[in-house]
Amino acid sequence: MSDTTVIVGAGQAGLQTAVSLRQGGYAGRLLLLGSEAHLPYQRPPLSKQVLKGEFDADRCTLRGADFLAAQEIEFRPHSRAEALLSDQQQLRLADGQLLSYDALVIASGARLNRLHLPGSELDGVFYLRTIDDALTLRERLQAQPQVLIAGAGYIGLEVAASARALGCKVRVVEAQQQLMQRSALPAIADFMRARHEQEGVAFHFGRKLAAIHGQRQVQRVGLDDGTELDAELVVKGIGVRPDLRWLEGSGLATARGILVDDQCRTNLANVYAAGDCAETQHPLYSEPVLLESVQNAVSQGKTCAAAILGQDTSYSDVPWFWSEQFDCRIQLAGLPQPQDELVVRSDAPNSMTVLALGADRLHAIQCINAPRDYMAARKIIALGDAIDRDRLRNPKTELKELL
């Protein structure tokens, strides 16, 4: 067994790897490197409870210093890995320090896509990824500025809902014609569009930001069709991607993310990857998947630990994700495939369930305020058994009955 395991990134995946290693009896040295100043924390509340002022920052901490000390997990904040020297099994940190590892886990998450526009440097232009981002944004939202959000993805829409809850005027500019284009099925997207509009959010579809105007502060935003909109605060929610720059020249195989197999192993000996930075050969799918979710980060963290401990393991969990916008809890499980038949069911007010049916199996569920359907479908997908399509199509059938 290895003597020293170094984990790059003290987020959801990195922390889980460390915790699971100790739970599995790992007796070696465990170093958890975080580039931020904070103890490991969870991001989902940032765009929701934190912005609305319901959670303070501490509430997002995943494990306290006492826990880490008791588990002999050496947590080092402000420690950015800068280069991987795989030939000598070493890592170079930003301060020049060299760390030797017997096993290395890369759990460095994703970085924000930046939008380089005239005016991007003005005061009032924000991104949201870290707790520091969230706290500054929260403070600014208290003054109820006019908010313009670039991108109608999950985070953009959660920010929109939180900003509305705080009484801000909110506009969302989206390049595509649909909300949450990348992952939501059309019925879910349309449902949520209507909810946002009812709550007073204004959408500009098929448009991109062209420039941000103002003296020192943001005052107006110009769109690519020449429209000018007043705005005092701009939040860019245009997605993330794995940060692979520091790994260049290391010999690590990457595509969109770091390529890993179902045991989170990379092409390099003793190097593993987990979470938002990993692109995974998932047994359920023919193409590698790049998932950005807490579930994926936690499950892959557990898988890495098992693999390092030499246990028989395979990451084959059904992917799942949730989002909260106004009074809607959106829950997704599985991944819809292009040829799927979509069945829309809606039994209660303010709720909807969409099922993506493959030829003989349920591929995915996406639902709003329908936790029963969600939990049942997650199990049906995981079992992978043949399904009776007629019964699934019948809104009278409770999904639970199909288990």
Place this chain on the structure above:
Amino acid sequence: MIKLKVTDRDGQKHEIEAQEGDTLMEALREHDWGVSAICGGMCSCGTCHVYLNEEDGGKFPPVDIDEEDLVDMLEFTRESSRLSCQLTLSAEHNGVSLELAPEE
């Protein structure tokens, strides 16, 4: 400080301390044998599932519809099932005893 008696999944008994105002899940998560609470308390995952005896269960507000819907669908649900992320601790919970449900 509130003291709680917890039986873990291996049947081991622990006495733990918790802060008033925290959720029961937050108190349990601080231990290596504790709950994984994947969704962080959003009533979305069911990985913070515990059993409370009837008397202690009565010291918390009743199950709301979100919690009920999720609990109903879990694998190891019993009459006494609760999601610990939905239970906020206060002084009256001192001495409460509970058991962790098996992992899903």
